[in-house]
Amino acid sequence: MAQSSVTMEGASVPSAFRPASNEPSGLTAVRLKPPARASRPDGWIDWVGGAGECVHGWAFSPDEAPALISFFYYGELYCTAFVDEYSHDVEATGIGTGVAGFTVPLPCPSNQFDPRFFAARHRDGTLLSRSVNFLGWRPANFSSIANFDLLSSPFTSSAYLEFTSRCNLRCVYCAVSQPTYVGQDIEASVLDEAIRVLQTRKVDHIQVNAHGETTMVPDWHRQINALAAVGLDLRIITNFARLLSPEELAAMARIRRICVSIDTHRPEVLRKIRRNVSLGNILINMANTATKAAELNLPCPEFIWNCVVTDKVASDFLDYLRFGITLGVKTFFVANLTKHEDVAGADNVKHVTTLPDAELKQFAQMLDEGCRLVDGIGGYIEVEAGLTDTVQQELDARGLR
Ligand SMILES: C[S@@+](CC[C@H](N)C(=O)[O-])C[C@H]1O[C@@H](n2cnc3c(N)ncnc32)[C@H](O)[C@@H]1O
Ligand code: SF4
Numbered sequence: 001m002a003q004s005s006v007t008m009e010g011a012s013v014p015s016a017f018r019p020a021s022n023e024p025s026g027l028t029a030v031r032l033k034p035p036a037r038a039s040r041p042d043g044w045i046d047w048v049g050g051a052g053e054c055v056h057g058w059a060f061s062p063d064e065a066p067a068l069i070s071f072f073y074y075g076e077l078y079c080t081a082f083v084d085e086y087s088h089d090v091e092a093t094g095i096g097t098g099v100a101g102f103t104v105p106l107p108c109p110s111n112q113f114d115p116r117f118f119a120a121r122h123r124d125g126t127l128l129s130r131s132v133n134f135l136g137w138r139p140a141n142f143s144s145i146a147n148f149d150l151l152s153s154p155f156t157s158s159a160y161l162e163f164t165s166r167c168n169l170r171c172v173y174c175a176v177s178q179p180t181y182v183g184q185d186i187e188a189s190v191l192d193e194a195i196r197v198l199q200t201r202k203v204d205h206i207q208v209n210a211h212g213e214t215t216m217v218p219d220w221h222r223q224i225n226a227l228a229a230v231g232l233d234l235r236i237i238t239n240f241a242r243l244l245s246p247e248e249l250a251a252m253a254r255i256r257r258i259c260v261s262i263d264t265h266r267p268e269v270l271r272k273i274r275r276n277v278s279l280g281n282i283l284i285n286m287a288n289t290a291t292k293a294a295e296l297n298l299p300c301p302e303f304i305w306n307c308v309v310t311d312k313v314a315s316d317f318l319d320y321l322r323f324g325i326t327l328g329v330k331t332f333f334v335a336n337l338t339k340h341e342d343v344a345g346a347d348n349v350k351h352v353t354t355l356p357d358a359e360l361k362q363f364a365q366m367l368d369e370g371c372r373l374v375d376g377i378g379g380y381i382e383v384e385a386g387l388t389d390t391v392q393q394e395l396d397a398r399g400l401r
Helices: 002-009 088-092 188-200 220-229 246-252 267-273 279-295 314-326 357-376 385-397
Strands: 043-049 054-059 068-073 076-082 099-105 118-121 158-160 205-207 234-238 257-261 302-308 331-335 380-383
Touching: 043 118, 054 118, 076 099, 188 220, 220 234, 220 246, 246 279, 257 279, 267 279, 302 314, 314 357, 331 357, 357 380, 357 385, 380 385
Parallel strands: 158 205, 205 234, 234 257, 257 302, 302 331, 331 380
Antiparallel strands: 043 054, 054 099, 068 076, 068 118
16 A cells, blocks of 8 residues: 555655546546545545556545455446455555555456446445546557566576687688678776676576687686676577687686587598687597586586587487487577678578478478487487478478478
């Protein structure tokens, strides 16, 4: 009840004490003001809201007994309630003890509720007045975000912190390889401020990259250590292209989930797609990170393998999963290729749906079998919906299903 006055419109008296219409449109009784039954007001319906979206108001009892109020919607009685809530604001009016508030559930889902057809009456039929606040209430409308504060939640579930959008590689399919691409580093002050805000918003986890390669930023490992030191749960996607130093490994070991970009287990194919990447370096970095975690008495990070499926790797998909499983990887992300312009002079890749009939059919079967394989070892595999859908559509279009 106290909330209805002060917090809704910032006034120091209940909103019900301010002028308002009292006509319960759609009901039989139409009155300009409540009856002068006594020298004090009979009560008001004040506001809608709070936990569970209820109707709030207050009513004075005509006698010593607690007021019993009947609530109507479209003229139909739908509940009754004794007023039994204390309100400092009501007591401050000098009338009664302040125990005069009520809270009742809405008669219908809030998005259908129309306050004009809501009424409340005392036992003797006297209508409660309705505040401007109450009559002006409308369900939240999210059809437009123009006036909606997207940051209004006090929490942030996850955040991407891009230390840099520059990269030490030029994978053929990546936007970084496009001639117009420009990468940049985050400013130190922006990073500090972002971390401060995310901490206060109790962020669940932070992915420390988006585009670009975190491990190419000088001192990236010190930033990671600082984030880990304040208890933030960290994740990363990395190319693991360069052999990491012991200090860098110590930081990497503090990242809980490490997603490694590795499209194939065949070194020569990988080198063509993710140019200059050595499969050996990737595997050494994985092993060294796990070793460092053990040395520091940290839990071993979870390694995830991310594969961008293209015409160059599709036929090896099952062997790729088996290779990862042999190394202890249990989680696989299987990504759909976003095709950019071909890169001049490179061994460009194509979307898997460009494969000839037999190979496309075979890949579709491998996807199913791969899911069973990973399920079978108690692992987790996530195939991007865009990949599954486009493969199925292409099979349909070619009459191959
Ligand atoms: C953009 S990279 C950034 C992180 C890091 N440089 C790396 O490669 O792991 C993140 C992921 O996006 C994937 N990726 C890049 N270009 C893509 C594209 N055109 N389509 C689908 N995935 C792509 C990469 O293979 C990588 O797994
Ligand atoms: S390593 Fe990552 S960011 Fe760099 S070019 Fe390859 S996919 Fe793009």
